[in-house]
Structure formats: C-alpha cells, structure tokens
Amino acid sequence: MSPLPAAVCPPVRVLMGPGPSDIHPRVLRAMSANTVGHLDPYYLRVMDEMQAMLRTLFRTENRMTMAISATGSAGMEATVVNLIEPGDSMIVCKNGVFGMRMADVAERAGAQVTCVERPWGEVFTPGDLKDALAKAKPKVVGIVMAETSTGAWQPLEEIATLVHDAGALLLVDAVTSLGGVPVEVDAWGIDAIYSGTQKCLSCPPGLAPVSFNDRALDVVMNRKTKVQSWYLDVTMLANYWGSDRVYHHTAPINMTYGLHEALRVILEEGLEACFARHALNHQALKAGLSAMGIGFAAQEGHQLPMLNAVTVPEGIDDAAVRGGLLNNFGIEIGAGLGAFKGKVWRIGLMGHASRANNVLLLLGALDELLAEQGHKFDSGAGVAAASQAYRAAT
Amino acid sequence: MSPLPAAVCPPVRVLMGPGPSDIHPRVLRAMSANTVGHLDPYYLRVMDEMQAMLRTLFRTENRMTMAISATGSAGMEATVVNLIEPGDSMIVCKNGVFGMRMADVAERAGAQVTCVERPWGEVFTPGDLKDALAKAKPKVVGIVMAETSTGAWQPLEEIATLVHDAGALLLVDAVTSLGGVPVEVDAWGIDAIYSGTQKCLSCPPGLAPVSFNDRALDVVMNRKTKVQSWYLDVTMLANYWGSDRVYHHTAPINMTYGLHEALRVILEEGLEACFARHALNHQALKAGLSAMGIGFAAQEGHQLPMLNAVTVPEGIDDAAVRGGLLNNFGIEIGAGLGAFKGKVWRIGLMGHASRANNVLLLLGALDELLAEQGHKFDSGAGVAAASQAYRAAT
Numbered sequence: 001m002s003p004l005p006a007a008v009c010p011p012v013r014v015l016m017g018p019g020p021s022d023i024h025p026r027v028l029r030a031m032s033a034n035t036v037g038h039l040d041p042y043y044l045r046v047m048d049e050m051q052a053m054l055r056t057l058f059r060t061e062n063r064m065t066m067a068i069s070a071t072g073s074a075g076m077e078a079t080v081v082n083l084i085e086p087g088d089s090m091i092v093c094k095n096g097v098f099g100m101r102m103a104d105v106a107e108r109a110g111a112q113v114t115c116v117e118r119p120w121g122e123v124f125t126p127g128d129l130k131d132a133l134a135k136a137k138p139k140v141v142g143i144v145m146a147e148t149s150t151g152a153w154q155p156l157e158e159i160a161t162l163v164h165d166a167g168a169l170l171l172v173d174a175v176t177s178l179g180g181v182p183v184e185v186d187a188w189g190i191d192a193i194y195s196g197t198q199k200c201l202s203c204p205p206g207l208a209p210v211s212f213n214d215r216a217l218d219v220v221m222n223r224k225t226k227v228q229s230w231y232l233d234v235t236m237l238a239n240y241w242g243s244d245r246v247y248h249h250t251a252p253i254n255m256t257y258g259l260h261e262a263l264r265v266i267l268e269e270g271l272e273a274c275f276a277r278h279a280l281n282h283q284a285l286k287a288g289l290s291a292m293g294i295g296f297a298a299q300e301g302h303q304l305p306m307l308n309a310v311t312v313p314e315g316i317d318d319a320a321v322r323g324g325l326l327n328n329f330g331i332e333i334g335a336g337l338g339a340f341k342g343k344v345w346r347i348g349l350m351g352h353a354s355r356a357n358n359v360l361l362l363l364g365a366l367d368e369l370l371a372e373q374g375h376k377f378d379s380g381a382g383v384a385a386a387s388q389a390y391r392a393a394t
Numbered sequence: 395m396s397p398l399p400a401a402v403c404p405p406v407r408v409l410m411g412p413g414p415s416d417i418h419p420r421v422l423r424a425m426s427a428n429t430v431g432h433l434d435p436y437y438l439r440v441m442d443e444m445q446a447m448l449r450t451l452f453r454t455e456n457r458m459t460m461a462i463s464a465t466g467s468a469g470m471e472a473t474v475v476n477l478i479e480p481g482d483s484m485i486v487c488k489n490g491v492f493g494m495r496m497a498d499v500a501e502r503a504g505a506q507v508t509c510v511e512r513p514w515g516e517v518f519t520p521g522d523l524k525d526a527l528a529k530a531k532p533k534v535v536g537i538v539m540a541e542t543s544t545g546a547w548q549p550l551e552e553i554a555t556l557v558h559d560a561g562a563l564l565l566v567d568a569v570t571s572l573g574g575v576p577v578e579v580d581a582w583g584i585d586a587i588y589s590g591t592q593k594c595l596s597c598p599p600g601l602a603p604v605s606f607n608d609r610a611l612d613v614v615m616n617r618k619t620k621v622q623s624w625y626l627d628v629t630m631l632a633n634y635w636g637s638d639r640v641y642h643h644t645a646p647i648n649m650t651y652g653l654h655e656a657l658r659v660i661l662e663e664g665l666e667a668c669f670a671r672h673a674l675n676h677q678a679l680k681a682g683l684s685a686m687g688i689g690f691a692a693q694e695g696h697q698l699p700m701l702n703a704v705t706v707p708e709g710i711d712d713a714a715v716r717g718g719l720l721n722n723f724g725i726e727i728g729a730g731l732g733a734f735k736g737k738v739w740r741i742g743l744m745g746h747a748s749r750a751n752n753v754l755l756l757l758g759a760l761d762e763l764l765a766e767q768g769h770k771f772d773s774g775a776g777v778a779a780a781s782q783a784y785r786a787a788t
Contacts, residue, residue, distance in 0.1 A: 030402050037411055042404055070625065198644055205646045228502050249465050
C-alpha cells in the first residue's frame with residue numbers, strides 16, 4: 001500500500017476517564033525491554049515474581065493467582081466459564097453495565113441466570129440477596145465490587161458470608177477496585193476474582209489478573225464437561241503457571257514486563273499509602289466539584305475514590321464539555337453509559353492518575369468550560385475547596 | 395512484600411524458536427509510546443490504519459479485518475466460535491499440534507468434528523479430503539497453513555476450491571505463515587483466517603489478526619444462537635471496529651502501537667522482498683544443516699521457510715544442545731512437541747529473525763556444540779555451505 005501511514009506518535013493525554021488511566025512512565029519503559037521466549041528461564045522467573053506480587057495485591061495465599069493473556073473483560077469470561085457448566089444456577093447482581101455484562105457472559109456459558117437488581121448508582125445489602133439465594137440455590141454468585149458505569153462501591157464482607165452459608169461460590173469483579181481500595185480475597189472469602197491492568201495498576205490494557213481459591217479450583221478441576229473456552233481453560237493454564245511449565249499458549253511477554261513493573265511501583269509505595277492517596281484525591285475532587293454545584297451519581301457512603309461518576313449539571317452540553325477538555329487541555333474523562341448516557345461524567349482518579357496535579361488541573365479546566373456555557377457557580381470556588389481539602393489533610 | 399523483586403532486565407536473546415521471534419527495535423519503541431484512550435480520535439485512526447495494513451498483508455478487501463485482543467490461539471478460538479453453532483459439522487485437518495488444538499477448540503464450541511489425518515510432517519492433498527467432505531457435509535473445514543510443530547507448508551488453493559464446491563467455509567490457521575510466505579485470502583477464497591503477532595510480524599505476542607469475508611460474516615450475523623464467547627463475539631466487535639465505534643472492551647492500546655509499527659516495517663520492505671528474504675535464509679540454513687548431516691522433518695517440497703523443523707542427529711542429546719545454545723550463545727531454538735518431542739529441533743527464521751547474521755551464527759554455534767558431543771561431520775562445512783548459498787543468490 002502506498003503511501004504508508006506515519007509512525008505512531010500519539011498526542012499527550014491526561015487519562016482521567018474510566019480507564020486506561022495515566023500509565024506510569026516506568027511501566028512504559030519496562031514494556032519496551034527486549035523480548036525473551038515464553039519458556040525462557042528468565043521469563044518463568046518474571047512470571048513467578050509477578051504471581052507473588054499479585055498475591056500481595058489481592059491479599060491472598062491462593063496458589064492459582066495469575067494473569068489471563070487478554071484484557072479485563074476476558075478475566076470476567078475466564079472466571080465464569082471455568083466455574084459454570086451448562087445448566088448450573090448462577091445469581092448475578094446487576095446495578096450497572098458490568099453486572100449486565102456478567103449476566104450475558106454467564107448465559108453464554110449455559111448458566112441458568114437469576115438477576116438480582118438495584119437501581120444504577122446503588123449497592124446491594126445482604127437482604128437484597130436472601131430470597132434469590134433460597135430460591136435459585138446457585139452454584140455461583142457474581143457481583144461487581146467497583147461498578148465502573150456508576151461509581152458505586154459494593155461492600156462484600158457480609159455478602160460473602162451469606163453466599164457461603166448458602167453453599168455457593170462468590171465471584172467478584174475487581175477490575176476497577178484492585179490497587180485503589182482494599183481487596184481482601186482471603187479475609188473476605190472471595191472464591192474467584194478478576195481485574196484488569198488499565199485502571200489502578202497504571203499499566204496499559206492487555207492482561208487480566210485473576211485468582212481462584214482452593215474451593216473454586218476444586219470445582220474447576222472436577223468439572224464433568226470441558227471448559228467451553230480452550231484459551232481460558234484454567235485446568236490447562238494451571239500447568240503453565242504451575243511448576244510443570246507445560247506450553248499452553250504464547251504469553252504476551254512484554255505486557256507481563258509492564259505489569260511486573262506496575263506492581264513494583266505500587267508495592268514500593270505500599271498498599272495502605274496507595275489507598276490513602278486514592279481516598280484523599282477523591283475527597284479533594286468531591287469538595288471541588290461540590291463547590292461548583294456538581295453532585296455524585298452513586299449512593300452517598302458508597303462512592304468509589306477512583307471512579308467518580310458525577311451528574312452533568314442542568315443545561316450543560318455533555319459532549320461539548322468532554323470535547324473541550326480533550327481538545328483544549330488534553331484531558332480525557334468518560335461519558336455516561338447505558339442508563340447514564342448524557343447524564344453523567346465518569347472522572348477517573350486511578351493509580352498514577354490519582355494525584356493532586358490532576359485534580360487541580362481538571363477543576364481549573366472545568367471552571368473555564370462551565371463558565372463558557374453559562375453554568376451558575378462561583379468561579380474559582382472548586383479549586384479553592386480542593387486546595388482546602390488538601391491542606392486539611394496535612 | 396519484602397524485598398521486592400528487581401526491575402525487569404531481560405538477558406539478550408537471539409529468538410530463533412517457533413515464536414516469539416526477534417522483535418524489530420522500532421516495534422519495541424512504538425510499544426512504549428504514551429497511551430491514549432481506546433475511544434480517543436487518535437487511537438481510532440491508528441486502528442483504521444492498522445486494519446488497512448492488515449488487509450494488504452492478508453491480500454484481501456475484507457471489511458472485517460482486525461486484531462483480536464489476545465494472542466494467536468485466541469484468534470483460532472475467535473474464528474471457530476463465531477462460525478460454529480452447537481451441532482454443526484466441522485472437518486479439521488490434523489497433521490500436528492495445531493490441527494489437534496483446532497479440533498479441541500471446535501469440540502468445545504459444540505461442533506461435530508470429523509478429523510482427517512496425515513502423518514506429522516506431511517501435508518494434505520485435495521484427495522485426502524474428498525470422502526470426508528461427502529460424508530460429513532461440513533459447515534466449516536479448518537486447516538493449518540504453516541504447522542508450527544512440524545514445519546510443513548500446506549498448499550491451499552485447490553483445497554479451497556474443493557471445500558467451496560462442497561458448500562463449506564474454509565478456515566485457515568496462518569499464525570506462522572503471515573508475513574513470511576504469500577497468504578492470498580481473496581485470490582484463494584479463504585473465508586476466515588487468523589494469525590499472531592509474534593512470528594513473521596516481529597512484534598511481541600499479544601494480538602491475533604483475523605479476517606472474515608462477507609460469506610463468513612453472513613454466517614456469523616445470521617446465527618440462531620449467541621456466540622459462546624462474549625469477548626470474541628464478532629457481532630459485537632464489528633460495532634467497535636466498524637464506523638459506529640461502540641465500546642465493547644478496552645483494547646490493548648500499546649500492543650496496537652507495536653503491531654502498527656511492525657506492519658509499517660514489513661510494508662516498507664515490500665511483501666515480495668520480504669518473502670524472498672525468508673526463502674533465501676531458509677535455503678542457506680538448509681544447505682548449512684545438510685552439510686552437517688542434519689535433515690528436515692517435513693516433507694520435501696513442503697518445507698516452511700520460517701519454521702525449520704529438523705531432525706536431531708542420532709546419538710545427540712537434544713536438551714544439551716538447546717541448553718548450550720541458550721546458555722553459551724543466548725540463542726533460543728524450539729524443542730519438538732508431541733510426536734516430535736526429543737526428536738526434532740524447531741529453528742525459526744521469522745520476520746526480523748530471518749537474516750544471514752542469524753543463520754551464520756546458529757550454524758557456527760551448532761558446529762561447536764555438535765563437535766563437543768562427538769557428532770561426525772566436517773566442522774566448518776555448514777557455514778561454508780550457507781555462505782555459498784548466499785553468494786549464489788547475489
């Protein structure tokens with residue numbers, strides 16, 4: 001073909017959407033390290049180290065903790081198709097896009113799906129699940145810990161107990177939560193969990209960290225039918241990620257380098273410090289937006305620090321503001337999805353993107369764009385309130 | 395956790411195994427470019443350009459030409475699960491590991507699989523398929539163009555005609571062939587095809603280029619059942635890769651940068667020149683190995699230029715030679731798989747790894763290691779024969 005396209009030379013963005021988030025520069029450098037083979041002794045060591053760091057992040061001792069060679073949504077599919085056999089009963093908790101997606105994935109795996117629903121932006125209480133558990137007698141209950149479409153932060157501890165009392169396995173979507181808020185796989189008794197690299201891990205999309213505890217693994221290893229996906233079949237992946245190192249597929253070597261470095265960055269900071277940073281920047285953003293008359297879409301007391309779904313003020317053109325942010329300031333924020341389309345902005349403060357610089361920059365940029373559109377607010381009040389929140393914290 | 399693992403710092407390897415192959419330095423640099431969002435106007439342009447370049451490589455006008463967000467094996471799964479519905483009849487041609495894998499993938503998708511078999515290292519003639527086509531009346535016939543486990547190069551043109559005459563779709567595995575030998579999707583009438591990035595494209599593993607023609611797409615779009623994999627569902631992927639750009643999953647942005655640059659490197663050289671280079675380096679390697687008493691595992695006349703499966707000489711310790719190559723010279727070659735375990739070495743001359751430097755280096759290193767093991771041959775004859783082959787070509 002002629003002429004050839006120019007070499008990739010991307011514009012510089014501030015990634016404050018629902019992911020990918022700002023990538024840590026060390027991660028990008030690691031990704032360009034020279035490639036070795038997927039069975040090279042050096043690569044096997046990198047895999048071991050990555051597994052150990054993922055266990056620390058998931059707060060688990062689970063042997064079967066690894067990264068699926070695809071993006072976060074494939075992590076969802078991997079956990080579902082390994083646990084579910086055709087005809088199995090599964091409950092899916094639906095209060096946003098990713099619960100809907102999980103129900104779809106489960107149905108495609110042949111599950112008899114019972115959906116328990118809450119309005120978008122709200123979370124589930126154990127009471128919401130009781131009847132369905134008694135009626136559906138599920139093998140698996142799937143729930144989203146951080147609903148990226150609504151910014152709702154789902155508590156899991158009590159629900160885990162209830163699910164286990166009903167004899168079911170708890171499957172958790174931690175795509176957006178991992179690395180930003182505590183995810184206690186062992187302490188809460190989460191049986192299977194998946195995440196993605198492009199949210200609070202500050203790594204480009206391309207891998208899906210997953211973990212199965214022995215109870216879940218036992219279910220997988222004793223299936224009557226083969227897992228419907230060859231690529232995601234944990235009974236085979238276990239032989240590559242385990243001590244046998246049997247070839248399954250060719251792992252995405254350089255993505256693994258990136259995730260390895262991303263995990264090192266997080267663990268250098270320390271998990272508690274990292275969670276505190278996410279919480280503080282969220283509080284500052286919230287104070288700033290509140291001073292500008294912008295409220296949150298998710299239920300008070302259950303708002304995620306890394307995914308701020310906020311309501312587009314009355315009379316303001318959603319797309320014009322997002323376009324202004326992107327074109328005038330290089331800032332990406334997310335549009336609303338599904339029920340929230342046109343009504344909500346999704347502001348990510350994830351991983352390396354969760355810093356005061358980004359909060360102040362966004363508030364300043366929004367100040368200008370909202371004033372242009374005639375929004376009634378006290379110009380400058382947003383940055384002042386955020387600044388006050390930061391000062392109060394030190 | 396403490397202490398943290400050290401930062402990734404891989405040993406320098408010469409990747410002459412079955413893939414990943416040597417990565418072009420420009421590709422590694424492209425992969426570390428700053429990340430943008432998966433719906434960023436700039437990224438959408440990169441996707442468009444990548445699709446156009448993939449069409450040139452596949453020699454097709456197929457609209458539905460794109461990259462699956464996972465490695466080559468997921469490309470196999472993507473094409474199979476989109477075309478097959480439970481109960482559909484499918485013929486799989488099996489003469490190595492990847493035909494076996496395709497049969498497994500197809501069974502998991504619910505296909506009634508008929509396997510047509512040839513001994514490892516041999517290829518199929520149209521005659522091998524006639525009876526099975528009449529009997530199985532398949533919806534899809536799957537065949538591997540470049541069997542990475544045996545080095546056999548499968549001709550496709552006549553088989554394509556036969557398959558179409560029988561009213562079936564032809565599905566082709568081009569993981570190892572794409573970019574190294576002609577792959578004529580439109581001229582041969584291939585209905586669906588998949589490849590990987592880590593072979594002749596000189597890009598790290600992580601994406602699977604695929605292409606469906608309108609006949610295949612029509613079958614996918616008119617399915618009675620949902621595609622069993624949500625992640626690989628072309629009916630949804632079409633809305634992201636098509637003009638609508640509807641969010642499906644978060645694409646692996648930086649892998650796309652890498653593939654974009656890898657395709658630019660190939661098209662700058664030109665496809666014909668690239669194929670000629672692969673052919674010449676194969677001939678030189680073959681001449682050299684022959685002079686050292688090492689023969690090929692695949693049928694004469696059907697040996698792949700980029701994947702040289704050669705027989706381990708009598709009395710030589712397979713693992714010791716591969717270990718010596720890796721530890722003394724940093725050279726990775728592949729072991730035999732399945733029926734060829736311990737009997738065959740797989741020497742890749744793929745993409746950027748297909749160059750005289752690698753051929754001469756490998757022959758020199760093998761000379762030393764085989765002499766150490768008491769192999770009877772004329773030391774130096776291998777390099778001399780290869781050098782002669784290069785001189786003859788200029």
